[in-house]
Structure formats: structure tokens, C-alpha cells
Amino acid sequence: MSVSPFRTGAREGFYAFLPFSVGLIPWAMVTGMAMISTGFTPTQAMGMNLIVFAGTAQLGTLPLIGAGAPLWLIVVTALALNLRFIIFSAAIAQGFRGVGAPLRWYCGHLLTDGVFACCLEKMLKVEDPRWRLGYYLAPSLWSWALWQAFALIGVFAAGSIPKHWSLEFMASIALLVLLVPLAKQRPMLVAALTSGATAVLLRGMPLRLGLIVAIVVGIVAGFAAEHWQGKGEGA
Amino acid sequence: MSGDALLWLSFVLIGLATTLPRASFIVLGGRVRLPSVVQRALRYAPAAALAAIVAPDVLVVGGDFMPLNPRLAGVIAAVAAALLWRNPWLPFIAGMVVLLGLKRLLGA
Numbered sequence: 001m002s003v004s005p006f007r008t009g010a011r012e013g014f015y016a017f018l019p020f021s022v023g024l025i026p027w028a029m030v031t032g033m034a035m036i037s038t039g040f041t042p043t044q045a046m047g048m049n050l051i052v053f054a055g056t057a058q059l060g061t062l063p064l065i066g067a068g069a070p071l072w073l074i075v076v077t078a079l080a081l082n083l084r085f086i087i088f089s090a091a092i093a094q095g096f097r098g099v100g101a102p103l104r105w106y107c108g109h110l111l112t113d114g115v116f117a118c119c120l121e122k123m124l125k126v127e128d129p130r131w132r133l134g135y136y137l138a139p140s141l142w143s144w145a146l147w148q149a150f151a152l153i154g155v156f157a158a159g160s161i162p163k164h165w166s167l168e169f170m171a172s173i174a175l176l177v178l179l180v181p182l183a184k185q186r187p188m189l190v191a192a193l194t195s196g197a198t199a200v201l202l203r204g205m206p207l208r209l210g211l212i213v214a215i216v217v218g219i220v221a222g223f224a225a226e227h228w229q230g231k232g233e234g235a
Numbered sequence: 236m237s238g239d240a241l242l243w244l245s246f247v248l249i250g251l252a253t254t255l256p257r258a259s260f261i262v263l264g265g266r267v268r269l270p271s272v273v274q275r276a277l278r279y280a281p282a283a284a285l286a287a288i289v290a291p292d293v294l295v296v297g298g299d300f301m302p303l304n305p306r307l308a309g310v311i312a313a314v315a316a317a318l319l320w321r322n323p324w325l326p327f328i329a330g331m332v333v334l335l336g337l338k339r340l341l342g343a
Contacts, residue, residue, distance in 0.1 A: 108258025
């Protein structure tokens with residue numbers, strides 16, 4: 001009797017991703033603590049963690065929720081933070097040929113930056129859909145479990161830390177540390193600097209509309225910088 | 236609507252704003268293609284959004300532009316740690332130590 005292709009794929013995917021998964025632990029804990037310092041109860045915090053399952057979108061919307069920003073602005077900001085997933089989703093889509101629609105929805109829900117980066121290559125190469133499904137699901141479910149477990153630890157740790165320790169600052173650090181690898185590309189840095197400066201300049205706009213304007217201005221600036229950079233290189 | 240219901244509604248909507256982009260092309264399969272100009276422009280959205288959220292948090296104190304404050308120092312320490320070392324905990328430790336140390340020094 002042969003071992004099922006799903007299992008072989010799952011084992012390989014799990015071990016390929018295992019070393020990277022350690023990086024999720026501080027993020028999950030910081031997110032757990034940040035939700036509590038925003039004023040959520042532990043139930044609300046874990047509710048958000050289970051429903052959203054996305055560190056960047058959670059950390060990015062917390063300051064808006066905390067400031068009482070209107071719902072549509074919170075949702076638009078979450079969308080802006082998640083637009084990269086449309087590109088990831090398009091890139092990895094071929095890896096799910098031969099997989100049924102309900103499973104595709106579930107796999108989509110579980111898509112994270114780490115698993116995408118780690119699994120993309122083999123997802124596109126291997127023929128057997130059962131192998132691919134295992135190869136994708138094992139690291140994804142492992143990420144999910146780690147994320148929930150360590151967010152829960154963060155939620156309970158936050159409750160026993162005094163207020164003047166300014167734990168909410170961890171969310172600002174987290175967002176900036178996410179920005180660091182992106183900003184190593186020049187046009188991306190231009191997008192970030194322009195958007196940040198615009199957000200500071202327009203901070204007085206009602207309904208925190210300055211945030212949306214800043215994001216749009218940042219995207220345009222990055223795109224323009226890419227264009228000029230291409231010209232400078234004679235490409 | 237009560238504050239609690241509004242909060243849960245916002246979780247569900249943020250969840251949709253996450254799962255729909257993630258599942259989009261995985262569910263559609265190879266049938267639909269994204270124009271390459273759109274793909275290239277979308278790449279800048281996360282960096283722009285992250286910066287737009289963080290910059291006012293770090294550079295504005297009580298509504299005024301005040302770049303020289305403990306939060307900016309903490310953030311610089313955190314970014315330096317992220318650039319210099321691979322350890323994922325260090326930026327948080329460096330940033331918090333600098334923030335809390337400066338706050339104590341300034342007696343705030």
C-alpha cells in the first residue's frame with residue numbers, strides 16, 4: 001500500500017515552512033496585546049483574531065477602531081492593507097487546479113504572506129492536486145494554530161501589564177517593522193515617505209479622510225518613482 | 236446599534252475585506268487575469284497604507300507636529316534593530332526600552 005499523496009505533500013510543506021513559522025510568534029503576541037490595549041475584552045479580541053486572521057489588517061485597523069473612526073473608513077483601510085493578496089492570489093491560483101470550490105474558498109481564507117512565499121514554487125510545479133492541497137494546507141493550518149495560540153497568550157499577558165508601559169506602542173513598532181523590508185526598494189520607499197508625510201499634513205481633515213488621500217497619493221508617488229527609475233536605467 | 240454590536244460588525248467587515256482579496260483568484264482559477272498596470276500599482280498600496288497609519292502616530296503629539304518625542308526615538312531604535320538583526324523579537328524590545336527609558340528620563 002502506498003502513502004497517500006495528500007500526506008506526502010502535507011509532510012513536505014510542513015517541514016519546508018517550519019523554520020519560518022517561528023517569526024509568527026512575536027506578531028501574534030503583539031497583536032493580542034494591542035487588541036487588549038485598544039480596549040477590547042478577551043472575547044472580543046479572540047473574536048477578531050478568529051474572524052479576521054490577518055496581523056497587518058488587525059494591527060492597522062486597531063488605531064482607527066480605538067479613535068472611533070467611521071466604519072467605512074476602517075473597511076477601506078483594511079482593503080488597502082490587503083490589496084497585496086489579490087496579487088498573491090493571482091500568482092498562486094494555478095496551484096489549485098483540480099481542487100473543488102469550497103476548499104478553494106477555505107484555502108483562500110488561510111492565505112498568508114509566509115505560506116505564499118514558501119509554497120508558491122512547488123504549488124505551480126507539481127501535477128497531483130492531492131499532493132498540492134496537502135502541501136498548502138499543512139503549513140497554513142500550522143500558521144493558523146500558532147497565530148490563535150500566541151494571540152491568546154498575548155491577550156492574557158496584556159491584562160497583567162500596567163497601563164503606563166504604553167503597550168499600544170508595540171502596534172506602531174509592528175507596522176513599521178512590516179514596512180522595513182518593503183521600503184528596501186526605492187519606489188516603495190518613495191510611496192511610504194509620500195504617504196506618511198501626506199497623512200501628517202492632512203491630519204486635521206474630518207473623518208480621518210486624510211488617511212485615504214495619503215494612501216492614494218502614496219500609490220501614485222510610488223508608481224511615478226518606478227516609472228522614472230526605469231527611465232534612468234534606460235529600461 | 237450598541238457599541239458592542241458595531242464592533243462585531245466591524246470585525247466581520249474587516250474579515251470580508253481580508254478573505255475576499257485572498258480568495259479572489261484562487262476561487263476564480265485561471266479564467267480571469269489582472270492587467271499588469273493594475274498589478275504594479277496595487278503593489279504600493281500596503282506600504283502607503285502602513286506609512287499613513289504610523290506617521291501621524293509617531294510624529295504628532297496632541298494634534299501638533301512634534302517630531303522630537305520619545306515615540307519617534309523608540310521607532311528609530313526598532314527600525315535599526317530590524318535592519319541590523321534577523322531576530323524577530325529585537326525590534327519590539329529595542330523600541331519599548333528606548334520609549335520607556337526616555338519617558339522616565341523626561342519624567343513624563
